[in-house]
Amino acid sequence: MKLQMVDVVGQYRTIKSEVDQAVHAVLDSGQFIQGKDVGELECAVAGYLGVKYAVACASGTDALQIAMMALGIGPGDEVVTTPFTFVATAETIALLGAKPVYVDIEPRTYNIDPAAIARAITPRTKAIIPVHLYGQPADMDPIMEVSRSRGIPVIEDSAQAFGASYKGRKVCSFGAIGAVSFFPSKNLGCFGDGGMLVTDDVALGEQMRVIDALRACLPG
Numbered sequence: 001m002k003l004q005m006v007d008v009v010g011q012y013r014t015i016k017s018e019v020d021q022a023v024h025a026v027l028d029s030g031q032f033i034q035g036k037d038v039g040e041l042e043c044a045v046a047g048y049l050g051v052k053y054a055v056a057c058a059s060g061t062d063a064l065q066i067a068m069m070a071l072g073i074g075p076g077d078e079v080v081t082t083p084f085t086f087v088a089t090a091e092t093i094a095l096l097g098a099k100p101v102y103v104d105i106e107p108r109t110y111n112i113d114p115a116a117i118a119r120a121i122t123p124r125t126k127a128i129i130p131v132h133l134y135g136q137p138a139d140m141d142p143i144m145e146v147s148r149s150r151g152i153p154v155i156e157d158s159a160q161a162f163g164a165s166y167k168g169r170k171v172c173s174f175g176a177i178g179a180v181s182f183f184p185s186k187n188l189g190c191f192g193d194g195g196m197l198v199t200d201d202v203a204l205g206e207q208m209r210v211i212d213a214l215r216a217c218l219p220g
């Protein structure tokens, strides 16, 4: 018996008629960018995660980059994160001219060690990016405690953990911003690349929506 790592065609077949209907409705509407379905998905995701605002974007990588752009992160800044992640986490920090500062992981969960985060903070630290790896949430209580006590925002890299909960609360609802990926192999995959940014700060959400819309015209 052949087992595929991700059976995207098998998944599609189980809901084929619903998907086909939805895709054809979009094709018939002519709204190939944004449109009512995107707005409905943003509302559904925000409601599901228990946050106030969601912005759809092109990928999880874009979500991380836009999140850092909205927080004004750039050259000379440091972002504390884990080395045990997909390359996009550090790549987007470097792309903005900032420095990824790696701290160690916990031996039990392989997620970022909150005590190591506290030790890595310097006056240049502008954000902390924990990654909820393999669907397993990072230890958010001590991470948010460091964030609050040092006044440094957290961006949750939830690319691998859409729908996961930490102590009864959905990941993505703890930090200033949550970054989601809908890459086909992710827990909630789409047909192509896709991502979303979520936040409880409506002004920050609107800023991310503008950056997402204008990004093609911005340097970097």
Ligand SMILES: Cc1ncc(COP(=O)(O)O)c(C=O)c1O
Pocket: 059, 060, 061, 062, 085, 086, 088, 089, 131, 157, 159, 160, 180, 181, 182, 183, 193, 194, 195
């Ligand atoms: C932890 C992590 N962050 C970010 C990303 C980037 O997401 P995307 O592939 O949608 O750009 C991934 C994708 O594999 C990931 O696993």
